[in-house]
Amino acid sequence: MPTLTHFKLCPKSRSVRLALGEIGVAVALAExxxxxxxxxxxxxxxxxxxxxLALDSGAVLCGAYAISEHFAETLAAASxxxxxxxxxxxxxxxxxxxxRLVDWFHGKLDREVTRELMFERVxxxxxxxxxHMPDPDALRAIRANIRYHAGYVNxxxxxxxWLAGNDMSFADMAAAAQFSCMDYLGEIAWDDFPAAKxxxxxxxxxxxxxxxxADRMAGVAPAxxxxxxxx
Amino acid sequence: MPTLTHFKLCPKSRSVRLALGEIGVAVALAExxxxxxxxxxxxxxxxxxxxxLALDSGAVLCGAYAISEHFAETLAAASxxxxxxxxxxxxxxxxxxxxRLVDWFHGKLDREVTRELMFERVxxxxxxxxxHMPDPDALRAIRANIRYHAGYVNxxxxxxxWLAGNDMSFADMAAAAQFSCMDYLGEIAWDDFPAAKxxxxxxxxxxxxxxxxADRMAGVAPAxxxxxxxx
Numbered sequence: 001m002p003t004l005t006h007f008k009l010c011p012k013s014r015s016v017r018l019a020l021g022e023i024g025v026a027v028a029l030a031e032x033x034x035x036x037x038x039x040x041x042x043x044x045x046x047x048x049x050x051x052x053l054a055l056d057s058g059a060v061l062c063g064a065y066a067i068s069e070h071f072a073e074t075l076a077a078a079s080x081x082x083x084x085x086x087x088x089x090x091x092x093x094x095x096x097x098x099x100r101l102v103d104w105f106h107g108k109l110d111r112e113v114t115r116e117l118m119f120e121r122v123x124x125x126x127x128x129x130x131x132h133m134p135d136p137d138a139l140r141a142i143r144a145n146i147r148y149h150a151g152y153v154n155x156x157x158x159x160x161x162w163l164a165g166n167d168m169s170f171a172d173m174a175a176a177a178q179f180s181c182m183d184y185l186g187e188i189a190w191d192d193f194p195a196a197k198x199x200x201x202x203x204x205x206x207x208x209x210x211x212x213x214a215d216r217m218a219g220v221a222p223a224x225x226x227x228x229x230x231x
Numbered sequence: 232m233p234t235l236t237h238f239k240l241c242p243k244s245r246s247v248r249l250a251l252g253e254i255g256v257a258v259a260l261a262e263x264x265x266x267x268x269x270x271x272x273x274x275x276x277x278x279x280x281x282x283x284l285a286l287d288s289g290a291v292l293c294g295a296y297a298i299s300e301h302f303a304e305t306l307a308a309a310s311x312x313x314x315x316x317x318x319x320x321x322x323x324x325x326x327x328x329x330x331r332l333v334d335w336f337h338g339k340l341d342r343e344v345t346r347e348l349m350f351e352r353v354x355x356x357x358x359x360x361x362x363h364m365p366d367p368d369a370l371r372a373i374r375a376n377i378r379y380h381a382g383y384v385n386x387x388x389x390x391x392x393w394l395a396g397n398d399m400s401f402a403d404m405a406a407a408a409q410f411s412c413m414d415y416l417g418e419i420a421w422d423d424f425p426a427a428k429x430x431x432x433x434x435x436x437x438x439x440x441x442x443x444x445a446d447r448m449a450g451v452a453p454a455x456x457x458x459x460x461x462x
Binding site: 045046047049059061062063065066069070073074092093095096097099100102103104107108111152 | 276277278280290292293294296297300301304305323324326327328330331333334335338339342383
């Protein structure tokens with residue numbers, strides 16, 4: 001069985017867990033604390049980043065980009081026959097839109113929100129010897145960015161069936177994974193973004209999402225409604 | 232003819248210019264100053280990021296990820312017949328390695344070096360009303376990161392024909408584009424990284440690279456050997 005090296009509150013790891021769930025690929029999970037910069041992780045992925053998927057063939061796929069495109073490619077035939085959901089469904093134009101949004105969520109949103117939020121509110125608590133207190137100015141900037149990004153998802157979810165168009169794609173998984181990390185920390189005022197809330201409720205109720213809702217980080221309790229399907 | 236909206240010292244724009252040159256797709260260039268956040272750019276790409284490629288069909292491809300994978304997909308047939316160089320050549324494992332490295336250069340390296348360096352040394356001069364002086368501490372950290380990344384490229388170039396393996400791929404274009412922005416600013420001590428230097432000289436001598444060597448930014452002169460093939 002392939003092994004996915006991940007961190008519970010790593011949004012890119014989460015997007016891959018959702019994708020593997022959607023396409024029906026079972027994996028063993030190995031948890032890694034990325035800030036420990038362990039030599040075993042660097043041997044797997046010299047970038048020291050997550051997720052990393054070690055396949056049964058011995059091949060090692062590093063990062064959400066390489067992993068998602070690998071399965072998009074290798075499962076294309078099974079997808080065409082309707083045996084799995086494709087990660088990038090539809091036409092070549094549809095895929096360009098899906099990839100634009102994956103880049104938005106795993107690039108822009110990750111940089112403007114999640115990476116900073118994790119540092120301020122999670123890593124700071126967990127890294128031994130570094131009793132980081134959240135910086136109020138940084139948190140204020142992050143929270144303004146959360147509203148901007150939640151507003152954009154609200155706009156997309158209002159206009160479309162799924163974020164990138166008529167079909168669920170890896171763009172939805174990347175977005176849901178990113179927002180789920182913020183949601184774990186209780187950072188999203190969902191009622192201000194009703195279309196985004198409806199979309200997130202649909203994502204949350206998928207079987208692929210269940211393992212994420214069961215995640216608990218020692219020392220960082222989830223927000224009260226994190227795991228509720230009715231939030 | 233398709234139009235590529237770009238910025239001369241944007242590494243992701245440069246990687247796409249290299250890719251289009253390698254696969255023989257001619258485009259008209261439209262220059263954009265991304266920090267102006269113009270509504271015309273936001274209408275093309277709501278992320279306000281570059282590059283953006285408007286195709287003759289009316290489709291708009293946003294970002295190096297969507298653009299590179301679009302051409303990888305649409306030109307696959309022509310590539311197989313040897314009529315163009317494929318952007319992601321070889322086997323599915325080869326492509327996973329190429330994408331790992333694209334992610335390294337356009338993700339990790341961009342975040343740890345180029346984005347910060349551009350802010351400190353280029354945007355600071357160009358943004359009207361913001362006479363930013365480079366921060367010596369920030370520059371010191373960036374320069375340490377440059378040596379780490381140049382060392383990694385040196386390692387790859389020493390072990391392999393091209394950075395990701397036996398064939399040139401979009402990983403080489405992403406890396407060359409990123410390093411070319413640092414090189415414009417004279418930030419790379421190439422003689423300390425001989426294998427990386429040999430690889431960069433090969434990239435620099437390709438016809439696809441020629442337009443990049445002719446780029447000049449008003450107010451930011453290139454380093455003396457920036458355009459020299461013998462550096």
